[in-house]
Amino acid sequence: MNQPLIDRDQFTESSALTIETITHVHHWNESLFSLKMTRPASFRFRSGEFIMIGLPQENGKPLLRAYSMASPSYADELEFLSIKVQDGPLTSRLQHIKEGDPIYLGKKPTGTLVTDALLPGKRLFMLSTGTGLAPFMSLVRDPEVYGMYDEIIVVHSVRQVADLAYRELLESKLEGDPLLEDEDRERMIYVPTVTREPFRTQGRIQALIDDGRLFEQSKGPQRFIPDDDRVMLCGSMAMIKDHAADLERRGFTEGSNAQPGQFVIERAFVG
Missing domain, CATH: 3.40.50.80 (Nucleotide-binding domain of ferredoxin-NADP reductase (FNR) module)
Incomplete structure (x- = not known):
């Protein structure tokens, strides 16, 4: 499935997002999958918090959704668990992502499950x-x-x-x-x-x-x-x-x- 390309040149240090790389995808069954991505050296979070992740839309703007981190706060990679929604704006595409693909990651984790x-x-x-x-x-x-x-x-x-x-x-x-x-x-x-x-x-x-x-x-x-x-x-x-x-x-x-x-x-x- 072809994905709109992420333009890395449009992001600067002051951007609210970073561009990370998918390192692993695991499909648990036909409706559930998990993915891992690179973690910025400066990214910190409390176990139980969530962050925005996403992909570009056809117009180039990011399409973002909130996902809880499934990885512990000390892990070198960030892990997320997701359902597959065939007509979902994001998950319909995210479920086809593969190792090496770029993905958007927010910079400000938050949450109350801490x-x-x-x-x-x-x-x-x-x-x-x-x-x-x-x-x-x-x-x-x-x-x-x-x-x-x-x-x-x-x-x-x-x-x-x-x-x-x-x-x-x-x-x-x-x-x-x-x-x-x-x-x-x-x-x-x-x-x-x-x-x-x-x-x-x-x-x-x-x-x-x-x-x-x-x-x-x-x-x-x-x-x-x-x-x-x-x-x-x-x-x-x-x-x-x-x-x-x-x-x-x-x-x-x-x-x-x-x-x-x-x-x-x-x-x-x-x-």
């Missing part, structure tokens, strides 16, 4: 659906996060088993990670669940919360405790709103960078 927006706690639950797993892949590989909590519980709900991106890595408890200690990896708990196919854990996240399956592997209480538990939400707009309302009914307060709380969502993706 530990700075949470009060101190004992357990950190990361509840995700679909590509909402991306920021949690960044966080779960960050050694600093393990110094803040006794347990890190990564929950990923998808429709089909093939949609469980990074499943092998998470099931291995991040085996081979260069910066995590063995005791860190043992504190990471992975809870995948599938809604439309047979799997060892089936059902939506709310069902796992209500019947206690979400907490089976935890050494802590078999329910949410507002004083001790912290929750991050990332997924569809409906999922985020439903779980945020449920947490508030349970006595949790939403946090932000300015006012840390007991749970956080990515406001930029919800509106």
